[in-house]
Amino acid sequence: MLSGKLFFDYSIPKTLLIKLSGDWRISAGLLSVDEVTSQLIIHPDTAQINLSVSQDLKWDSGLLSFLFKLIRESGRKNIPVACGGLPQEAQRLLALALKAHGANTLSVAASKRDGGGVPDPLNPARKPREPFLERSGGKALQISESLAAGLNFLGDIAVSFLRLITGKSYFRPEDFMLIVQRCGVDTLLLVSLISLLVGMILAFVGSIQLKMFGAQIFISDIVGIAMVRVLSAVMTGIIMSGRIGASFAAELGMMQANEEIDALRTLGISPVEFLVIPRVLALVMMMPVLTIYADLMGVLGGFIISVGMLNLNGIEYLNHTQAAVKLSYVWVGLIHSLVFGVIIAVAGCLRGIECERNAAGVGTATTSAVVTGITGIVIATAVITFICQILGV
Amino acid sequence: MDPTTQPVIEVRDLDLGYNDYIVMRGLSFSVNKGDIFMVMGVNGCGKSTLLKSLIGLRAPAKGKVLYNGKSFWDEDETGQQNIMRRFGVLYQGGALWSSLTVGENVALPLQLYTKLSSRQIQEVVALKLSLVGLEGYEDSFPSGISGGMRKRASLARAIALDPDIIFFDEPSAGLDPINARKLDDLILELRDGLGATVVVITHELASIFAIGNNSVFLDAESKTMIATGPPNVLLANSNEQRVIQFLTRGADLPVNNGHIG
Numbered sequence: 001m002l003s004g005k006l007f008f009d010y011s012i013p014k015t016l017l018i019k020l021s022g023d024w025r026i027s028a029g030l031l032s033v034d035e036v037t038s039q040l041i042i043h044p045d046t047a048q049i050n051l052s053v054s055q056d057l058k059w060d061s062g063l064l065s066f067l068f069k070l071i072r073e074s075g076r077k078n079i080p081v082a083c084g085g086l087p088q089e090a091q092r093l094l095a096l097a098l099k100a101h102g103a104n105t106l107s108v109a110a111s112k113r114d115g116g117g118v119p120d121p122l123n124p125a126r127k128p129r130e131p132f133l134e135r136s137g138g139k140a141l142q143i144s145e146s147l148a149a150g151l152n153f154l155g156d157i158a159v160s161f162l163r164l165i166t167g168k169s170y171f172r173p174e175d176f177m178l179i180v181q182r183c184g185v186d187t188l189l190l191v192s193l194i195s196l197l198v199g200m201i202l203a204f205v206g207s208i209q210l211k212m213f214g215a216q217i218f219i220s221d222i223v224g225i226a227m228v229r230v231l232s233a234v235m236t237g238i239i240m241s242g243r244i245g246a247s248f249a250a251e252l253g254m255m256q257a258n259e260e261i262d263a264l265r266t267l268g269i270s271p272v273e274f275l276v277i278p279r280v281l282a283l284v285m286m287m288p289v290l291t292i293y294a295d296l297m298g299v300l301g302g303f304i305i306s307v308g309m310l311n312l313n314g315i316e317y318l319n320h321t322q323a324a325v326k327l328s329y330v331w332v333g334l335i336h337s338l339v340f341g342v343i344i345a346v347a348g349c350l351r352g353i354e355c356e357r358n359a360a361g362v363g364t365a366t367t368s369a370v371v372t373g374i375t376g377i378v379i380a381t382a383v384i385t386f387i388c389q390i391l392g393v
Numbered sequence: 394m395d396p397t398t399q400p401v402i403e404v405r406d407l408d409l410g411y412n413d414y415i416v417m418r419g420l421s422f423s424v425n426k427g428d429i430f431m432v433m434g435v436n437g438c439g440k441s442t443l444l445k446s447l448i449g450l451r452a453p454a455k456g457k458v459l460y461n462g463k464s465f466w467d468e469d470e471t472g473q474q475n476i477m478r479r480f481g482v483l484y485q486g487g488a489l490w491s492s493l494t495v496g497e498n499v500a501l502p503l504q505l506y507t508k509l510s511s512r513q514i515q516e517v518v519a520l521k522l523s524l525v526g527l528e529g530y531e532d533s534f535p536s537g538i539s540g541g542m543r544k545r546a547s548l549a550r551a552i553a554l555d556p557d558i559i560f561f562d563e564p565s566a567g568l569d570p571i572n573a574r575k576l577d578d579l580i581l582e583l584r585d586g587l588g589a590t591v592v593v594i595t596h597e598l599a600s601i602f603a604i605g606n607n608s609v610f611l612d613a614e615s616k617t618m619i620a621t622g623p624p625n626v627l628l629a630n631s632n633e634q635r636v637i638q639f640l641t642r643g644a645d646l647p648v649n650n651g652h653i654g
């Protein structure tokens with residue numbers, strides 16, 4: 001596939017003449033400098049390298065990059081390289097690259113960006129206040145619009161996901177792992193604390209009623225079933241929405257404001273593939289794990305209260321929990337957590353990508369991501385509970 | 394039309410705007426191969442907006458943008474992608490990807506569109522970073538270098554793939570005078586060495602006259618272009634007062650001898 005050619009000539013003593021010909025463009029692939037360095041090892045008395053090119057040479061940065069490396073390598077061996085035989089333009093670009101640029105430490109603030117006094121009729125602050133009905137109508141339209149945008153976005157994600165599975169999309173495992181780590185490690189403490197407390201609260205509240213019937217042991221059922229079926233998923237979801245969903249929106253919002261997303265688009269990289277897919281996957285992967293963990297913490301919370309304060313037998317409590325919590329309940333909890341994971345990640349990323357291009361926009365996007373996430377969680381819980389009722393799970 | 398004289402970029406009767414808000418109307422100009430084309434105008438007149446329509450990020454309200462005769466906004470998505478792949482863009486704010494190091498930023502286009510091994514990509518990255526004077530900053534993150542250095546790093550990214558057309562949005566804003574001058578040299582070398590066509594949005598008078606061989610002036614008041622031609626010809630011959638003011642840093646504006654108020 002490589003069509004750039006090297007030819008070595010030793011007709012002048014102690015001098016290596018390298019003749020370059022063929023296609024030296026990046027698209028044709030790069031030749032390694034090793035060929036030249038091995039020549040220098042075979043002929044250790046080489047004191048000078050001359051370069052010459054053939055008429056048919058095609059070049060771009062591919063050639064420059066090869067020569068740049070070559071000149072620096074031979075510079076290390078104190079062998080001068082004469083570039084006189086190269087095309088003029090290549091010589092000049094090489095000289096520019098090789099020149100030591102000194103002024104790296106000088107820094108100036110990034111460029112300004114201001115509206116320059118041209119009135120912006122889109123600025124809502126300057127709009128006259130609309131009558132109430134018009135405003136509510138507008139809000140309703142906005143909601144349906146944002147629902148449509150959400151569905152559209154979900155479609156994009158699905159397409160990108162298919163491309164990922166078929167190996168056609170660009171995916172950086174490093175980024176993915178970093179986000180997974182953040183989803184898990186950063187929230188673990190919070191999830192532990194909150195689900196432990198919720199378990200305790202449930203046990204307390206339940207005990208007041210059950211004591212009247214002398215049926216305190218059923219506290220274990222209440223805590224176990226409630227936590228495993230919905231509560232740990234909901235609690236984890238709310239925590240993740242506040243921590244991770246918000247941070248997704250803030251990050252993508254900043255990227256939008258900094259034109260980073262534009263830069264991806266002009267390169268032909270879909271921002272959904274590059275930024276959204278790893279986030280959605282990471283969150284959807286971590287949600288069930290955290291939910292199972294929250295289940296355990298919730299049961300532990302109930303256990304602490306029941307055994308420590310209500311004087312129930314510990315072994316009996318655990319046995320009762322085991323009997324009450326069916327495997328199907330665990331599945332129901334996991335389904336909740338998967339759905340929440342999608343909702344939180346999609347809400348966060350969508351709000352981030354839709355973000356207005358300024359710092360205030362990033363704040364709005366973050367808040368809105370959390371609100372959308374939590375609203376979505378509650379609605380989804382209602383829907384899933386309803387479906388479970390119908391299915392009799 | 395003869396392909397050798399056909400302009401690389403031709404803008405025909407373009408209107409630009411955000412929703413109902415029209416920023417510019419009636420833009421028509423063409424950029425020939427090897428031109429260094431300057432887009433001038435005061436802050437907020439719509440230069441960056443024009444750039445977005447040229448590089449395919451924002452459809453214009455009306456009009457056509459032709460690349461080598463192909464109307465960009467009438468192409469389907471693959472057609473647009475093929476045209477866009479030959480662009481290099483330096484954004485006004487740099488727009489380096491903040492989660493990647495400087496080296497990875499420059500490497501990403503190469504990973505996507507060439508078949509080079511990762512070692513070869515490192516070599517090309519080293520070359521491009523040296524061209525902008527940032528050799529050795531491969532492993533820094535964008536947040537860890539200065540604003541001017543970020544700008545130069547994103548320039549290295551813009552030229553990673555040896556683009557046919559390079560767009561610069563205020564390349565020298567935020568650069569010190571030495572580096573601004575080096576940037577001018579680099580632009581010339583890129584044009585001569587790689588045969589690139591260059592479109593520069595700038596307020597930098599020195600570089601407008603030093604390297605620009607054609608230009609267009611966007612006027613904020615009348616919301617249209619009021620002059621086009623080589624910058625020094627405009628300075629000598631234009632009878633538009635606002636163009637002359639711009640090109641002479643407002644030399645005919647009243648001066649108050651440094652007193653304020």
Ligand SMILES: Nc1ncnc2c1ncn2[C@@H]1O[C@H](COP(=O)(O)OP(=O)(O)OP(=O)(O)O)[C@@H](O)[C@H]1O
Binds near residue numbers: 112118438443485
């Ligand atoms: N996203 C946007 N939505 C609505 N209006 C916008 C948006 N971006 C810019 N504008 C308006 O469009 C006009 C042109 O903006 P643009 O950024 O193109 O100016 P510019 O010529 O690049 O200015 P500068 O020299 O400061 O970079 C401005 O009046 C601005 O208020």
Ligand SMILES: [Mg+2]
Binds near residue numbers: 440441
């Ligand atoms: Mg601008």
